[in-house]
Amino acid sequence: MTTPFILNNQAATDNWTVLRLSETDDVATIAVTAHSIVPLDVWQAQPALHGRDDISVWLTNTTEPEHLNIDWNQFPVIALDYPKFTDGRSHSIAYILRNRCGFKHQLRAIGEVLVDQLYYMSRVGFNAFSLRNDQKIESALHSLNNIFSVSYQGSSDNAQPFFLRDNMGLTQTQATTAPSQTKRTLAEKVAHTQSLLADIAAKHSPAVFASSLAFEDMVITDMIAKAQLPIGIFTLQTGMLHAETVNMVNVIQSHYGLTVTQYTPDTPDVEQYISTHGKHAFYESVDLRKACCHIRKVKPLQRALAGQKSWVTGQRREQAMTRTTLQEHEFDEANDLDKFNPLADWTFNDVKTYIAQNAVPYNPLHDKGYPSIGCEPCTRAIKPGEDIRAGRWWWESADSKECGLHIAEHGEHVTHEDEVD
Ligand code: SF4
Known part of the structure; x- marks a missing residue:
């Protein structure tokens, strides 16, 4: 079965495999195949993986990317893990990767990714989402693309808050059709x-x-x-x-x-x-x-x-x-x-x-x-x-x-x- 996957706001084929470790796996010796997204500590423990464009990494929700001496843009993909849907720490890591570390490539959410969170996750910098098999791609795309026409707070997708944007953040059509504030x-x-x-x-x-x-x-x-x-x-x-x-x-x-x-x-x-x-x-x-x-x-x-x-x-x-x-x-x-x-x-x-x-x-x-x-x-x-x-x-x-x-x-x-x- 193909796992539902979204890339850049549309359904896509996922060419990568996320490597999860069991308790007995050794990060230094576990075998890694091409096009794997491996735990960061595996990548760190295996220098042979460095410099390969078919290897990417995933980060736990306690990782502090700005404090690690790593060129994050060497990875085609960085995945951030959501072990529980109630844990939003990876939201912050996504924002940091985009805004402080300057990460420019695919940033994907993995794990317990809630469909009704996708819009907010896209705002902090995610552009890819690995969903569970029981999640419907249509619902996910709807949640991602059709909820809001404009956002109040600034974030990764638009640093300026609503009130500082041209036309107050509205599209030209919205701005011209918005009721004018009278001076009565x-x-x-x-x-x-x-x-x-x-x-x-x-x-x-x-x-x-x-x-x-x-x-x-x-x-x-x-x-x-x-x-x-x-x-x-x-x-x-x-x-x-x-x-x-x-x-x-x-x-x-x-x-x-x-x-x-x-x-x-x-x-x-x-x-x-x-x-x-x-x-x-x-x-x-x-x-x-x-x-x-x-x-x-x-x-x-x-x-x-x-x-x-x-x-x-x-x-x-x-x-x-x-x-x-x-x-x-x-x-x-x-x-x-x-x-x-x-x-x-x-x-x-x-x-x-x-x-x-x-x-x-x-x-x-x-x-x-x-x-x-x-x-x-x-x-x-x-x-x-x-x-x-x-x-x-x-x-x-x-x-x-x-x-x-x-x-x-x-x-x-x-x-x-x-x-x-
Ligand atoms: S009806 Fe809405 S606002 Fe009222 S208690 Fe329920 S969730 Fe809260």
Whole structure:
């Protein structure tokens, strides 16, 4: 059977064999055939292998290549081993080889290479991946090539962070089609948002507002309440929210006299997830996190939107890199209805100013270092200077979190958990 192999973003034939040692093998005497990728200590122990262009090396995840007196570019291939998928030390070695050692040839990942990590691994310098036989090449290529159109952080593939790149890292097409940031004053934005909400109520009903009960959503709640608009408000009661967040339903009821409908996950789904993976399995992998969000957020959201003509969110372009092209009005193909983001061009300062000027009640967690609030186990307070979404799914890479915002699967937009928080 041919082992799935990816080279330079496409399926390829692997002409190399990785030599693994058993406990009894002697690094100095083990036989090495042509086109072998041998452990570095074998190459070091056998001078006869030096200078051969049909011999390459693989490094353990504790190797410090910049401290070894080796010309790494003599090897056509350097492979980095992942003995466990949870061990990311080879990510750092890849970055060091590319950026400090100047390695220019094939850099491949071997061992427990996770398909959903390929994009990030390519960013730190890998251009080749040896997969397990049970991993599908199509899924791997999709993961590698189709997740993000742009990355926020600088890395081996582009040293400049997003905000320093020409066109803010967007392609020319994206840059020219991105909504322009208007220079409207807050008063103009308020008037425009009020007008838009009235228009939605008049022309796109039945309409609902998906509230995460956070800052932005309280602005929209305030406007709906004051104009007495027939836009129903709902929230996704995931069963994992902070007590302060849950209590905002009562605050809205007492302050505005509005009822916030709460959509909860299906109990059998939750029970099956917990019995199969454990209640907090979302810390273990991006897939398990998405599975939890799908059960606790996406499916209840789909129920909340059933039968509606449009829905409203509190998303803003400024909130995340993946929202920079957010439209005020778009068609939600996944749920087959119109979607409005009336605060699309509001800044965080606009939101805070509106809240202060209008004495809008808000979640007390915002005063405790939580600018962005989701489920309790998946949200932490941020430190001064951190990105406002740094406290969300903080154990995942920044790109993964960005992926979580408006992920595309199989080329189609899908409703994602983060659209309502
Ligand atoms: S945010 Fe965390 S707890 Fe909430 S649904 Fe998603 S993974 Fe589950």
